[in-house]
Amino acid sequence: MAVQTLPFGTLIAVDRQSAIPIFRQIANSLIKLIRKGKIKPGYQLPATRDMASMLKLNRTTIVAAYEEMQAQGWLEVIKRKGNFVAQHLPVTSPKSFEASTQERLLSLDQKIFYRQIAVPQPLTRQLKPYQMMINDGYPDARIAPLDLIVDRYKFLSGRTNVHNRLLADGSKGSNLLRTELAHFLSKTRALDITPEQVLITHGAQSAISIAASMILQPGSTVVVGDLNYPLADRLFEQQGAKLIKVKVDHNGIDIDEIENICKQSVPSLLYIVPHHHHPTTVTLSAERRNKLLDIIRRYRLPVIEDDYDYDFHYENAPILPLASAEHDNFVLYIGSISKTLSPTVRLGYLIGAEDFIWQASKLKQVLDIRGDVLFEESVGHLFNSGEMQRHLRRSVKLYKSRRDEFCEILNSSLGDHAKFNVPNGGMAVWTLFDPGYSIPQLSERLAAQGIYLNDGSIYKYKDDTNGMRLGFASLNTNEMQSFAHTLKKSR
Amino acid sequence: MAVQTLPFGTLIAVDRQSAIPIFRQIANSLIKLIRKGKIKPGYQLPATRDMASMLKLNRTTIVAAYEEMQAQGWLEVIKRKGNFVAQHLPVTSPKSFEASTQERLLSLDQKIFYRQIAVPQPLTRQLKPYQMMINDGYPDARIAPLDLIVDRYKFLSGRTNVHNRLLADGSKGSNLLRTELAHFLSKTRALDITPEQVLITHGAQSAISIAASMILQPGSTVVVGDLNYPLADRLFEQQGAKLIKVKVDHNGIDIDEIENICKQSVPSLLYIVPHHHHPTTVTLSAERRNKLLDIIRRYRLPVIEDDYDYDFHYENAPILPLASAEHDNFVLYIGSISKTLSPTVRLGYLIGAEDFIWQASKLKQVLDIRGDVLFEESVGHLFNSGEMQRHLRRSVKLYKSRRDEFCEILNSSLGDHAKFNVPNGGMAVWTLFDPGYSIPQLSERLAAQGIYLNDGSIYKYKDDTNGMRLGFASLNTNEMQSFAHTLKKSR
Numbered sequence: 001m002a003v004q005t006l007p008f009g010t011l012i013a014v015d016r017q018s019a020i021p022i023f024r025q026i027a028n029s030l031i032k033l034i035r036k037g038k039i040k041p042g043y044q045l046p047a048t049r050d051m052a053s054m055l056k057l058n059r060t061t062i063v064a065a066y067e068e069m070q071a072q073g074w075l076e077v078i079k080r081k082g083n084f085v086a087q088h089l090p091v092t093s094p095k096s097f098e099a100s101t102q103e104r105l106l107s108l109d110q111k112i113f114y115r116q117i118a119v120p121q122p123l124t125r126q127l128k129p130y131q132m133m134i135n136d137g138y139p140d141a142r143i144a145p146l147d148l149i150v151d152r153y154k155f156l157s158g159r160t161n162v163h164n165r166l167l168a169d170g171s172k173g174s175n176l177l178r179t180e181l182a183h184f185l186s187k188t189r190a191l192d193i194t195p196e197q198v199l200i201t202h203g204a205q206s207a208i209s210i211a212a213s214m215i216l217q218p219g220s221t222v223v224v225g226d227l228n229y230p231l232a233d234r235l236f237e238q239q240g241a242k243l244i245k246v247k248v249d250h251n252g253i254d255i256d257e258i259e260n261i262c263k264q265s266v267p268s269l270l271y272i273v274p275h276h277h278h279p280t281t282v283t284l285s286a287e288r289r290n291k292l293l294d295i296i297r298r299y300r301l302p303v304i305e306d307d308y309d310y311d312f313h314y315e316n317a318p319i320l321p322l323a324s325a326e327h328d329n330f331v332l333y334i335g336s337i338s339k340t341l342s343p344t345v346r347l348g349y350l351i352g353a354e355d356f357i358w359q360a361s362k363l364k365q366v367l368d369i370r371g372d373v374l375f376e377e378s379v380g381h382l383f384n385s386g387e388m389q390r391h392l393r394r395s396v397k398l399y400k401s402r403r404d405e406f407c408e409i410l411n412s413s414l415g416d417h418a419k420f421n422v423p424n425g426g427m428a429v430w431t432l433f434d435p436g437y438s439i440p441q442l443s444e445r446l447a448a449q450g451i452y453l454n455d456g457s458i459y460k461y462k463d464d465t466n467g468m469r470l471g472f473a474s475l476n477t478n479e480m481q482s483f484a485h486t487l488k489k490s491r
Numbered sequence: 492m493a494v495q496t497l498p499f500g501t502l503i504a505v506d507r508q509s510a511i512p513i514f515r516q517i518a519n520s521l522i523k524l525i526r527k528g529k530i531k532p533g534y535q536l537p538a539t540r541d542m543a544s545m546l547k548l549n550r551t552t553i554v555a556a557y558e559e560m561q562a563q564g565w566l567e568v569i570k571r572k573g574n575f576v577a578q579h580l581p582v583t584s585p586k587s588f589e590a591s592t593q594e595r596l597l598s599l600d601q602k603i604f605y606r607q608i609a610v611p612q613p614l615t616r617q618l619k620p621y622q623m624m625i626n627d628g629y630p631d632a633r634i635a636p637l638d639l640i641v642d643r644y645k646f647l648s649g650r651t652n653v654h655n656r657l658l659a660d661g662s663k664g665s666n667l668l669r670t671e672l673a674h675f676l677s678k679t680r681a682l683d684i685t686p687e688q689v690l691i692t693h694g695a696q697s698a699i700s701i702a703a704s705m706i707l708q709p710g711s712t713v714v715v716g717d718l719n720y721p722l723a724d725r726l727f728e729q730q731g732a733k734l735i736k737v738k739v740d741h742n743g744i745d746i747d748e749i750e751n752i753c754k755q756s757v758p759s760l761l762y763i764v765p766h767h768h769h770p771t772t773v774t775l776s777a778e779r780r781n782k783l784l785d786i787i788r789r790y791r792l793p794v795i796e797d798d799y800d801y802d803f804h805y806e807n808a809p810i811l812p813l814a815s816a817e818h819d820n821f822v823l824y825i826g827s828i829s830k831t832l833s834p835t836v837r838l839g840y841l842i843g844a845e846d847f848i849w850q851a852s853k854l855k856q857v858l859d860i861r862g863d864v865l866f867e868e869s870v871g872h873l874f875n876s877g878e879m880q881r882h883l884r885r886s887v888k889l890y891k892s893r894r895d896e897f898c899e900i901l902n903s904s905l906g907d908h909a910k911f912n913v914p915n916g917g918m919a920v921w922t923l924f925d926p927g928y929s930i931p932q933l934s935e936r937l938a939a940q941g942i943y944l945n946d947g948s949i950y951k952y953k954d955d956t957n958g959m960r961l962g963f964a965s966l967n968t969n970e971m972q973s974f975a976h977t978l979k980k981s982r
Contacts, residue, residue: 020670024875028674035683072678113793114705117853133655141654146865150641150648157641163632163835164624164943179511183519187563192526202693206859214605218709235857302604344654344865362608366726368697372863374637374835384515452655 005046006039009054022057023064030065031074034085043085045075117238131450132479136279136469137428140476141342143398145382145391149341152378166373171365172357173200174373177380181349184383189310190324191333196354199361200371204308204336204348209235210360210367211304211332211350212269216241220268223261225253227462229278232271232306241268248277252284255291262299269302275318276309276426279469283424286319293322296330303327308336308348311392312473313425314400329353337379339427340392347371347379399427399473402480406472409480413487427473433466446486496537497530500545513548514555521556522565525576534576536566608729622941623970627770627960628919631967632833634889636873636882640832643869657864662856663848664691665864668871672840675874680801681815682824687845690852691862695799695827695839700726701851701858702795702823702841703760707732711759714752716744718953720769723762723797732759739768743775746782753790760793766809767800767917770960774915777810784813787821794818799827799839802883803964804916805891820844828870830918831883838862838870890918890964893971897963900971904978918964924957937977 012029014022033039045051048066052059066083069075076086156162169175178195185191201207216222218240224233226245233243244261247254253272261267272292274284284292296303305322323333329352337347350360364370382388407422407429420431433439439456446453456468475483503520505513524530536542539557543550557574560566567577647653660666669686676682692698707713709731715724717736724734735752738745744763752758763783765775775783787794796813814824820843828838841851855861873879898913898920911922924930930947937944947959966974 020667031677035677114847114850115854117850117857130655130659131652133658141648142651146648147645150645154638154641157632157637160633161622163833164621166835167624168621175509176511186522186526202859202862209858231857238854238857342654344657344863346859346861346863356605359605359608363606363729366608366722366729367700368693368837369722370837371693372835372837
């Protein structure tokens with residue numbers, strides 16, 4: 001090598017799995033070294049050939065990296081001499097101001113105070129890009145008509161004045177989507193609502209979050225199922241509320257127990273998932289719904305009815321929501337469009353009395369102004385053209401057959417090691433494993449095959465519950481077979 | 492008319508401005524009447540010709556409305572007899588349960604308790620679809636490369652396993668976009684950050700909201716400018732904090748006053764807009780920034796630096812953010828992609844120490860799981876390909892010339908009735924009108940021309956401030972001329 005140089009082979013790490021092209025990674029690493037002062041202006045970088053051999057990469061990759069740095073102004077190429085770190089670095093172009101050297105009066109380890117969020121181990125930190133994912137009940141994004149939505153988005157974005165018209169729809173969300181939803185919900189769920197009673201949100205979770213924020217304050221009490229959807233529990237706790245847990249059996253949440261609680265002191269809120277309760281997938285029976293409606297009206301008990309799974313019911317017709325009966329505006333109804341299209345799409349809705357929704361839209365304005373109204377409008381068009389309804393019918397048919405296929409696979413692969421009931425709807429099977437069956441070990445074995453399965457720590461519902469929701473809707477036959485293969489070996 | 496019939500001319504209202512086709516509006520109105528029991532199963536609707544004359548519409552519109560109702564199962568057509576409301580209405584297909592008739596123990600007017608949100612008059616309730624909108628500082632969505640974003644979205648959505656890979660990126664947002672932003676912010680703002688220090692949010696407002704939620708609790712104190720961005724003030728109040736207002740002059744917020752406050756008791760948070768303070772558009776001087784950094788470190792004062800306007804600076808280079816200097820992790824930095832693309836796109840970012848961002852991503856997970864990662868990835872690609880940077884350069888050039896054109900128009904149209912300083916960046920001119928000049932009257936005159944201008948009630952900053960932000964970036968020459976025309980008549 002012509003010049004004594006830094007150990008770039010160890011200084012620069014390349015991640016071949018990354019979405020960032022390798023030449024960009026190299027350029028970024030070098031820029032970082034320059035910014036940190038480890039490489040000074042005027043420093044001569046190794047020739048591309050030398051750098052390539054140090055990093056064990058193709059020379060063209062290094063050429064591209066240097067060109068990138070040159071384009072950004074970090075590198076100067078002097079003909080027949082080489083590549084030098086620029087004398088005037090691009091960072092100095094904005095007007096700078098010198099940080100004062102005044103001594104600090106307080107110790108350095110006194111840090112900014114901020115909340116520690118009590119999500120035991122979130123869904124996502126441990127995830128690597130797997131070949132395939134066993135989730136806890138997502139739709140199959142591959143069959144969703146996302147292309148139609150973005151075609152419409154593109155069409156609308158090019159039209160004069162569309163943006164102004166959509167901004168005029170305000171924090172509640174696109175008028176078209178709200179109108180279509182009011183119509184769709186009235187047709188499918190007998191909800192007697194106007195578009196002014198619909199708030200579009202970033203998914204059902206955001207709808208729960210806004211509804212709860214409107215009602216809860218520190219010290220409030222929330223009745224939830226035992227077991228319950230963990231992210232709802234964490235959300236209510238986050239808002240300072242105390243959870244009161246009520247048993248859930250094969251007919252849903254225990255209504256008598258709710259009444260007993262109300263007799264002592266009416267809670268601030270009841271959260272229920274009437275179709276396919278999370279995690280156990282049971283449906284709240286019609287008889288219990290009647291009883292619950294009485295309690296709601298008698299005790300003036302505010303309810304969040306999270307009915308995200310209503311459209312995916314396979315055996316018989318779904319039971320109408322509480323929100324479709326007379327409830328004196330005490331029932332807030334929540335649904336999800338993410339569950340119909342793709343978990344990457346964030347769209348849900350909150351239904352309530354007109355003034356409640358008006359106030360909630362003001363809360364939404366303060367929290368994040370509005371949603372992506374152009375995207376919402378495009379989804380509204382999908383309803384309007386009937387494509388969404390067709391997609392739903394196709395999905396229900398497909399997911400029903402996937403459920404059957406998946407349950408057969410579970411039966412033949414797990415044998416006596418697990419119990420489950422075939423769910424009559426939804427996208428997941430609630431599977432209770434033997435106490436001796438190790439979910440973390442299964443997770444590891446699957447990971448070795450490129451299949452992601454949560455190791456059980458996210459949905460550690462209770463210490464004595466060795467259970468897990470296994471999502472089937474997003475898996476095709478091949479994927480189910482791969483899963484079965486590893487399951488069998490894990491017995 | 493052949494049959495005695497209801498007064499459909501008054502029962503059915505048609506809105507020709509609506510995005511919903513008229514035939515759908517009519518079908519919806521009729522379905523509503525059926526659902527409310529005003530029209531019973533078996534009822535014969537007027538013939539299309541008669542209905543058309545009652546509603547003063549074309550007969551083909553009524554035919555389309557009836558066909559829609561028939562397709563949905565609300566209407567039965569009996570040949571040579573007419574159109575009858577179906578005997579079996581579609582609402583009865585889901586399994587129903589009877590609402591109990593039990594008497595209510597509490598009075599009907601006792602309602603669900605919920606918050607009233609203190610946004611004086613939100614942006615949006617009064618808006619109709621105008622020809623044109625004078626906003627308070629939005630970019631021109633018509634020049635944004637939204638088509639490239641959705642092309643990429645479409646490309647990605649069709650690829651195997653993209654959804655799983657993106658879901659693995661988790662609540663922080665798309666890895667690609669975070670990597671690109673870390674790179675972009677390091678290049679343009681000298682922020683020395685990794686992608687793990689970036690949280691993608693639904694616009695800058697959501698970034699403020701998440702950052703504030705991490706730090707504030709009921710009884711907290713927040714120092715803000717006087718005047719200040721009203722939606723930030725409302726947000727902090729919403730979270731139970733008390734505002735401490737500090738004067739803003741032509742060099743930005745008064746730092747000595749902030750120090751005096753800290754000497755008595757260090758506030759929970761300081762919120763600043765260092766470039767183009769909202770509403771007055773002044774820039775915080777380099778000298779004051781140095782002083783402020785000292786105070787931040789000395790008093791361990793947490794700061795939200797809302798630098799949404801950094802990329803739009805026209806006269807000289809912008810001043811580097813506080814976040815680029817040594818601040819012991821006490822400065823949280825916020826920016827907006829919505830301001831670069833379109834107000835309909837909801838993308839912003841929050842920058843902080845890695846653990847802070849990790850905790851904030853868990854809060855985001857509880858609030859709304861994640862953003863639309865497929866859309867985020869597509870925007871990441873726009874940065875990666877350099878298109879975003881090119882778009883920014885084009886925008887800055889265009890907005891600078893629009894600013895000059897707009898200021899000339901204000902000068903010649905308003906004469907002595909208003910004062911303003913030409914802003915050195917941003918997308919709006921802070922205009923102070925004579926005490927006698929009526930903004931509501933101007934707003935009305937503009938409305939008559941199809942031009943929306945807020946009547947002043949949203950940004951009623953103070954009783955003695957007859958001022959308004961007039962956005963220029965989204966107006967082309969023709970639109971500015973229309974505005975000028977009405978302004979001149981309004982003197």
